[in-house]
Each structure stands twice: as C-alpha cells, then as structure tokens.
Amino acid sequence: MSALADALLAGAPPAEIERLPLPDEHVAAHLRAEDQDMFLGVADKDVRKSLRVGRVPVPEPAPDEVVVAVMASSVNYNTVWSAMFEPVSTFRFLENFARQGGWATRHDLPYQVVGSDGAGVVVRLGSGVRRWKVGDHVVISPAYVDDQEPASHADGMLGAEQRAWGFETNFGGLAEYTVVRASQLVPKPAHLTWEEAACNTLCAGTAYRMLVSDRGARMKQGDVVLVWGAAGGLGGYAVQFVRNGGGIPIGIVGSPAKAELLRKLGCEIVIDRSEFGLADDPSDDPDRVLEIGRRLGRIIRDKVGRDPDIVFEHVGRATFGISVFVVRRGGVVVTCGSSTGYQHVYDNRYLWMKLKRVIGSHVANLQEQWETNQLIASGAIATTMTEVYPLAEVAEAVRLVQENRHVGKVAVLCMAPEPxxxxxxxxxxxxxxxDRITPLRSGR
Structure with a gap:
C-alpha cells in the first residue's frame, strides 16, 4: 500500500489527500493485446486464462476527468465479453477511440483495465472540473459521454461517441485507481459499504431507464412485467422498480434456490424455466418457440389473469422470440443486452399484426443515474449484492458470472482491505x- 492509500483508509482530510503523491503504478485487473487470439477454435473460453491481475501505470486525468481511488467494484457481463475477446476484441474499441486524438490516445495501450462499476474517493481533479472536490465519496456511472456532442444534450445516451467505461474505454473500475469524466460521478449512498455501493450503478441505472424513464417502457401502476433472469443483477433491480412503481413483477429463474432468493426482493410470482420447458436455445425452431411461448403464456394468465404489458429482456437469442410472442397486444419488449447471442430470431407476425413494440435501451444518462441513486440512498431500492471477492481473485469472480453460477451482483474489493x-x-x-439493505447476501 502507498502512503496515499493508507491515508485514504484512515479517513484523511482532503488537504492531506491532495498533498500525498499518486503512486506511479497500481494493481489492476487487465487484459493483454498479445492474448487476443488465445481462444480461437477453443470451445471453453475460460476467462481465468485471459484476465490478469498485476501492476500497470496510474493514468493521468484529462481536464474534464478525476482520479478516483477505487475501494470496490463489481462484475458485469461486459467484462466476460472483454475477457473472451468476443464478439470482437475490445482492443478494437480502444484503437477506434484513440483516432479522435488528444487525450483519447491514452486509451490505446497494449493492455486494457476492465470493469464498469466502481465506488471510491476522488483524489485528483482535472483543471476543468467544477462540481466535485478531492475527498468526495462517489459511485461511477459507466456512461462515458462526450458533452461537446449535440445529441448528448438531448440525452447523453444518444451521442455517437457515447462509450461504456471499462469496456469500450481503458482504465476501468476493477483496479486500485481509475480516471473517469466528471460527468460520470454520482454521490455514494452514505449508508452503504464500499462493496454494496459498487454493485448498483450499471445494473440499477440500466433497469431504471428500461422501465421507469420516459425513454424506456414507461411502466405505469398495475402493469404486469415479465422479467427474464430475475435473480441476476439486472433482474433483481427490475423487480424492485416494478414493485415500487405499483406494477406486478413476474420473475423467471433457473432454479428453486434462485426462486427463493428472488422472493426476498418481494417478487411474489416466480416461474422456473423448467415449468414451461425452456432448457436451451429454441430460437432456430419456430414451432418450439411457439410451443414454449404458449405454455408460458398460460402460466402467466393463470397467475395474474392476463398477458404481460412489458417484457424486460436482456437474455437475447434464447428468449427474444418467446418475449415477442407472450407480451400482450400493444405491449412492449424492452431490451438492453443479449447474453445468449445477438442474432435474434422471432416471428414478425406477432410484432406487426398485434401492434407490439421493441425498445432498445442502453445504460442510463446522468439524470437517470441520479434519480436511481436517490432511490438507493433513501433505502427504497436494495442492492442485489450476494458475494464479495478480493481483487486478487477477480478472475474467479468473472468466471462465476461467465458460467451463470451467481445470483445478483458479485462485488470485488479493490483498495478496501475488507468488507x-x-x-x-x-x-x-x-x-x-x-436484511433490507442486502436481502440476497448470505453469511453477513
């Protein structure tokens, strides 16, 4: 540990934090460009083979950026994609970003520090930063937005240069230090630990935009919302937003154990995939998709009396055709990802003839993140954290998510020495x- 790290952990005042020098290097979870082809022709792309933990240089902040000492982070599926170098190597993202010139050239390196969540302490300010100060406790939005792009002023997520921090940029959150734009900062909820706070921003913000924001499904009171992967990070927040908004969540899970945990979040209607015969990807067999969809539709109508108004989608290829089929006439399928594959297959008749809609959604803009954070800070939304790993074991944590053996969010301690x-x-x-702050956490 450096003198700065010791001071931060001891609760040093801002003047002392500013006085102590940043270290030249820090420990970070990173990928190496030289490994990009290591999984060609390999069936099991085990992320433990590509994800390294070691020392890399501490980056310098641009004028609109801050340096954050990362106390904790968490694992998102985009780190799984990065570590598999799929669907494309994220080093291509870094090369493209660097073509902008200027400060962007820093990102094109032979290594990439990954991770799109973080909670920590601001330790340095770029010369153009106004609304934050050294010593502030923050969480970090993954939306890396160009505020000089016109579309960003309508909605930060609409800018063509918007990127996912730690996925499409370098210097991500699974590290002791990171640099982020000031427009990514949100105050840390004061009642949460570092690891609890680090689990929320990406997944909770994404779910909020998908369901609550006027840019998403515009959920209203009484809406029936089908949530795929409801015991995961995204799904766990989606269920809570539906309940808080007066809707009726229906959670889909893959095991009785996940069903039990989901009920702790207040989801009263839980359906195991085995109940309607979904064990693999049926998307290439239209008859099977309709068969599974009809079974699921009957189960939903038996439980709530009608078809879902909204389907919360992030599973992708294996479920998308079913989602389009089961949502009600005039209903909405809102999607933010495709963990089982990007090339979706569905019967378009059920979309156009029944006037259904598909809405694409991606992360959240800064206003949506602040609104989400206010709900978390008030205790209205609980973190979905279930497990905590040290940074030295981050590859095991990412492998857990890769194999879908996790529930909720998996936290990673970075500079914080203990939970x-x-x-x-x-x-x-x-x-x-x-029990209310971390309802899914066992062995507190």
Missing part, C-alpha cells in the same frame, strides 16, 4: 437493517 468499510451514515443503516 464493511465506507459507511458514513450508520444511523440510517441501523434503521434500515442488513
């Missing part, structure tokens, strides 16, 4: 209680 640190409002934490 449980970072709480600055112990009164609110005590009032809410651990």
């Amino acid at each position: 449980g640190l970072g709480v600055t409002d112990p009164e609110l934490r005590a009032r809410l209680g651990a």
